[in-house]
Each structure stands twice: as C-alpha cells, then as structure tokens.
Amino acid sequence: MEPGPQQAAEQLHTEIISWFTANSRDLPWRKPDCSPWGIFVSEIMLQQTPVVRVLPVWELWMQRWPTPAALAAESSGEAVRAWDRLGYPRRALRLHAAATAMTADFAGRVPETAAELLSLPGVGTYTAAAVASFAFGQRETVVDTNIRRVHARALTGKALPAPALTAAEMRLAVALLPRDDAASVAWNASVMELGALVCTARSPKCEVCPVRRHCAWVAAGKPAPDYVPKGQAWAGTxxxxxxxxxxxxxxxxxxxxxxxxxxxxxxxxxxxxxxxxxxxxxxxxxxxxxxxxxxxxxxxxxxxxxxxxxxxxxxx
DNA sequence: AACACGTGGCC
DNA sequence: TGGCCAAGTGT
Known part of the structure; x- marks a missing residue:
C-alpha cells in the first residue's frame, strides 16, 4: 500500500533526524550550554560564510564579548576590527547595532520571538527563524540555502532551487515542518546539516544519503540544473x-x-x-x-x- | 526585483 | 587556473 503524504513526511522526519543524530558536526554553538547570544552571533557570522572560517572568530568573540552589553560597550570599529577577514564587514556593524538594541530595548537579552528578532539590524527572515528555533526552541520554519537545495532535490526533483526563494518553496517548507516544537527544531537543524554535508551543491554524496531511496531528483536520473547561476563578479569591482x-x-x-x-x-x-x-x-x-x-x-x-x-x- | 556586498578554499 | 560557492540582508 502506497503511503499517504502524511506518512511520507513522517518517514522523512525520522530518517533525516536519525541521520543527524549519528552524523552531525560537534559545533560549539550547538552545545546545550551555549547562550542565545552565542547562537545569535554564530548566525550572523555564518551568513554567506563557511563554518570553518567562523569557528575561530566566534570563539574570540565569545571570550571578549560574552553578552550583548559587553559588545555594545565598545565602539563599532572594534567590532569591525575583530570581525577580521570573515567578509561582508557591514555584518559586524549590524551585529554591534543589534547588541546595542538588545541592551537598550530588550533588557540586555536576545529577544525570543521571530517578530522581535526581525526588528534587529542584520536579521532577516532566515536569521529570525533560526534564532527563535535554535536558541529558544520555538516552532519556526527555517529556510536557508542548504534546506532549499534538499527540498529541491528530494521533493521537487530539481538539481538546484530557484535563484530566489519562491512562495511555493515556502509553502512546501511550512508543510514539512513537524507539528511538535522539539521535533521542529531537530528537523530544521537536521535538514540544514544534510544539505551542508551530504546534499551539497557540487558533487553531492548520494551514496551515503539517508533518503536516496525516495529522492525525486535521483529517481528522475539527476537532471542538470535548468538555469545557469550567474557568477559573482570580483576582479576590478x-x-x-x-x-x-x-x-x-x-x-x-x-x-x-x-x-x-x-x-x-x-x-x-x-x-x-x-x-x-x-x-x-x-x-x-x-x-x-x-x-x-x-x-x-x-x-x-x-x-x-x-x-x-x-x-x-x-x-x- | 535585481544588485551590491568580502573572503578564501576547492576541483 | 579561475569560476563556483558558502547558515543572507538591505535597498
């Protein structure tokens, strides 16, 4: 008997979350004792920046500025200097401004709701949902480039997601999110990690993918992308x-x-x-x-x- | 909606 | 070697 959509989703949840339990990276901002501020800082640093480059800078920041108030007490220039070569230094400016706002308007704490988080500089749809989910255990739909790629392949059968997030993608992500709060957090982290480690943009490791058996892209014979990603100009810019x-x-x-x-x-x-x-x-x-x-x-x-x-x- | 915005590792 | 790509946001 063919499983219904509900059963199919539950099977995906089980398989991907189980895979995460056995294969996830041991990242410091995932430790149970990591503060919401630590998670917040990691999310800003990780925007468009690989984990390996963030790791050492995040450690220094946590040691130097363990709270929003500690960062807000220094000049924005110090934040930019300590940002070092993470790239997009405007993020350091916004992180400093966010810490200032937390100190002034949120009793020195990271706000807990996605709506409040969204009001902070440097925080968009993704980061607001990610912090509400990972730092506060709330049921929010997290959609980043990894999750979009997993959805595109496993569910939609395409090699890559569209250039920009579509309403259809968002609906799919919302429909896929487990009802239970704790399960939703685990799901968010697990799909993201699967996209980062297995279902990668280039040469995905389908042989070790926990859901290769029912991946729509694999079933379709791994068709090539239907568009050419435009490169990021650099030299001379x-x-x-x-x-x-x-x-x-x-x-x-x-x-x-x-x-x-x-x-x-x-x-x-x-x-x-x-x-x-x-x-x-x-x-x-x-x-x-x-x-x-x-x-x-x-x-x-x-x-x-x-x-x-x-x-x-x-x-x- | 398209574009600007850093940096460095990888194949 | 050089284009591609990485836990996006703001305008």
Whole structure:
C-alpha cells in the first residue's frame, strides 16, 4: 500500500533526524550550554560564510564579548576590527547595532520571538527563524540555502532551487515542518546539516544519503540544473577595492591618509620603508583614482570608516 | 526585483 | 587556473 503524504513526511522526519543524530558536526554553538547570544552571533557570522572560517572568530568573540552589553560597550570599529577577514564587514556593524538594541530595548537579552528578532539590524527572515528555533526552541520554519537545495532535490526533483526563494518553496517548507516544537527544531537543524554535508551543491554524496531511496531528483536520473547561476563578479569591482581598503584600516592604529591608499606615485622609486602587507596589496591593484574615491565614499556612507584628521580610520 | 556586498578554499 | 560557492540582508 502506497503511503499517504502524511506518512511520507513522517518517514522523512525520522530518517533525516536519525541521520543527524549519528552524523552531525560537534559545533560549539550547538552545545546545550551555549547562550542565545552565542547562537545569535554564530548566525550572523555564518551568513554567506563557511563554518570553518567562523569557528575561530566566534570563539574570540565569545571570550571578549560574552553578552550583548559587553559588545555594545565598545565602539563599532572594534567590532569591525575583530570581525577580521570573515567578509561582508557591514555584518559586524549590524551585529554591534543589534547588541546595542538588545541592551537598550530588550533588557540586555536576545529577544525570543521571530517578530522581535526581525526588528534587529542584520536579521532577516532566515536569521529570525533560526534564532527563535535554535536558541529558544520555538516552532519556526527555517529556510536557508542548504534546506532549499534538499527540498529541491528530494521533493521537487530539481538539481538546484530557484535563484530566489519562491512562495511555493515556502509553502512546501511550512508543510514539512513537524507539528511538535522539539521535533521542529531537530528537523530544521537536521535538514540544514544534510544539505551542508551530504546534499551539497557540487558533487553531492548520494551514496551515503539517508533518503536516496525516495529522492525525486535521483529517481528522475539527476537532471542538470535548468538555469545557469550567474557568477559573482570580483576582479576590478568596487567590492574588491572596498575589501582591500578595509584590510588596511583593520591593521592601522592611526588614521590613514588618502594619498597613502593610492600608492607611490613613482613606481620606479618605491619607498625604502617596508609598508604593511594590506597596503601593498591595495597598491598592487592599481586602482584608478576615481574608483578609489568612489570606494572610500561608499565606506564612509556605510559607516564602515570615518574621517579623522583628514585621514581614514575604523569608526571609533 | 535585481544588485551590491568580502573572503578564501576547492576541483 | 579561475569560476563556483558558502547558515543572507538591505535597498
């Protein structure tokens, strides 16, 4: 007898959660004694950033800023500097702003509902649901890129999810969420982990997948993606220049003059003094003056840098 | 709705 | 070697 949709969903829940129990990574923000703040910080750091790169920075942050109030007590520039090379440094700014809001409006605690979390800077649909679920055990539908990929393959039979989250995907995710609170949290974590470790974007490990027996994509013969993901431009972009400038500002302890960012005017006679590696890297890009000015203006507008004594520095 | 936004490891 | 990709958000 063919199982109904309800039985099929329950079987998926059982198989994937069991797989998680035996195969999940031992991440510090998953330990029972990790604070909601620790989980919150991890979620912001993990946005578009691999776990292995987040791990050491998260440990330093937890040691230095164990509470929202501790972070809020320092300047946003310190947060940006301690963000180091995680990328998208605006996240550090928003995390600092979120800590400030928690201190001012939430008694120094991480808010518990998705709606309140959503009001914080840097927190969108995914992060609000993830924190409510993982930190507070609430039944929220978590949808990230891993979960979308698992759903696309196992349920919809496609190689990749659509470029942007669709209403249909959201409906599917909502329908799949176990009714029980604790089971819903386990499900969220388990599907995400399956997508991260097994049902990966490139060369998925279908041989060890707990649900390969009823994967719609496998059943369809693993059809290729029906669209070509557009690449992320990098070389020569403002992003690259901003990144190089931020690397300079992170290591600088005094304001950096704009002319220093341009590099030695006479390349045939480089300065005798050794210059810091980040500055040398920026000079090597040979950024047109106009683009450098635009990048600096962007950083100032985003509050990632500020003017001081005619030079540039992290906000302090 | 499409685009901008960092960084570095991998195949 | 270089394009692809990673627990997204804000505009």
């Amino acid at each position: 403002d992003r690259q220049v901003r990144g190089a400038i931020m690397a300079v500002l992170r290591q600088a302890r005094t304001p950096v003059q704009r002319h220093a960012l341009i590099g030695p005017a006479d390349l045939a006679a480089p300065p005798a003094d050794p210059i810091p590696a980040p500055l040398a890297k920026l000079h090597a890009l040979k950024v047109p003056a106009e683009q450098l000015a635009r990048a600096v203006a962007g950083l100032l507008a985003d509050k990632l840098a500020e003017e001081h004594d005619g030079g540039l520095q992290l906000p302090g």
